[in-house]
Amino acid sequence: MWELIRANKRNSIVLMSLMAAVLLLLGFIIGLVFFGPDGGFIGLIIATGIWIILTLISFSGGDQILLASSKARPVTHDVHPQLFNVVEEMAISAALPMPKVYIIADPAPNAFATGRKPQTASVAVTAGLLGRLNRDELQGVIAHEMSHILHRDILFVTLAGIMLGSIVLLSQVFLRGMFYSSMTGSRRRYSAGGRGGGQAQLIMLIIAIAAAILAPIMAYLLYFALSRRREYLADAGAARLTRYPEGLAGALEKIANDKSPQLATANKVTAPMYIVNPFKKKGKRMKLSDLSSTHPPISERIKILRNMTHGASFKDYSDSYSKITHTKTVVPSAALTKEDIALRKAPAEAKKKQRLEKQLHQVGDIMRRVNGFIFLTCLCGLKLKVPPNFKGNKVKCPRCKRILDLPPSKPKT
């Protein structure tokens, strides 16, 4: 496992350096155009400056911004004991400290993990996920998120995201600057030199525009490659932690076949963090070789997990991966040591199916609980759900007309 983390770090550093090179090159070319032959270094400094500022912002509470923007609420053991227990189980399994647990009150099934260090990590799941999955499937999803934390993926996704943001910002500023300056006709700056120089300037300008258009595309592709690879690795890690790949496979299948509207609070920046891409395409399925996607196709992930019939080690995952995709492995070779990890047997209850209405009912209940509703059971058996803005401390049962006491309201966390 340490080998994997180390190999992960190495690969990420290579990818990040590539992105850094793209960023610096872009800065240099833009500098040359704007500030003449000696201006390349000014461009470099500006590019680095943008990068540092964005890094500082996201390192001072980026995960909190992220959690807040996805409307995730911190929950305690009482709100959903099973979720809490499963997270604890996986934390023990991965030998990590217990992360903070959040629930997003949204019916679309999804989950993500955040936090740059395992010590400050958080796991967030949607109410839709909790309502639809059984215990083993939930365990698979949480194990996937725990693997992200264990492999230090969040740090690298954040860093790469910042790099990408800097590149996009720089090229946008440049292209717009070009556009406006050509509108106002102040082109003298670019043809300041002699005649020959003017021609050289023009060539430089074309190169710069091309670079400004191409650099973000390059950076996006690198970013997506990084993100897809890490999804596979987190799946492999989940199988290893739970010794039960079918749990995650079943969960992914349920999520893929889900009909509820897409997650309301996800955006382009946070998309790579989720277990499955939160954006649903209208009508058509994602293509297998989609370069511009943050996540590998779900069907492929399920097939790989289901094909792991011999064991739950990284080697087994990698074998299955090569068989399904007919390509080389995604797992760094350092992690492919021979490990003898047996699979668990499927618990008998896993096959039991729940009716859809009941699942939706549960989703609603979880969302109410997260939003601070109080649940009471009357003596006549009727369940009362009291909204958090209910005034007074007594409530009348609508069926048997008994007066019930409300428990003293807890201070909101």
Next chain:
Amino acid sequence: MLALIIIAAVVVLLIIFVIGIYNALIRLRNQVDNSWSQIDVQLKRRHDLIPNLVETAKGYMKHERGTFEAITKARSQAMGAKTVTEASKAEGALGEALSKFMLIVENYPDLKANQNFLSVQEELTSTENKISFARQSYNDQVLFFNNKTQMFPSNIIAGMFSFTKRDFFELESATEREVPKVSF
């Protein structure tokens, strides 16, 4: 002069190298100890949950006195165990008694609808899972630690500071090897 500097540099590098490996060994050993204490914590938690479980289920399952007695007996044996072998044997018996009980519960739909019982059952299921995951993670950590103490060059430093190899947590019986039952 130059030779002296080179020698000094080599010595400094060697010291840094030794410190690095020593710290890695300490970290791994602490992880092993930590995983071991996790197993302990979860076993204790299982003991604490059992009276609760028996109390909730008793009213519904009048005819299963034998099962309850087996669980209670296994629990008191496990709690009174003195040595590690004794403890692991007793814990194994307790685990078996509990999984038998969980199978019987299937015949009592009333009990399965009881909210109290469901929450105790969830806690117990989770504790069983935690025990097996803690054991799994302990064995993982022991593997890392043992690898480090036996492989070159860290084995030299391990030998110098007497880091000894740890034992795996092996299972007592074949039935223990099975997955803890997960119920809904």
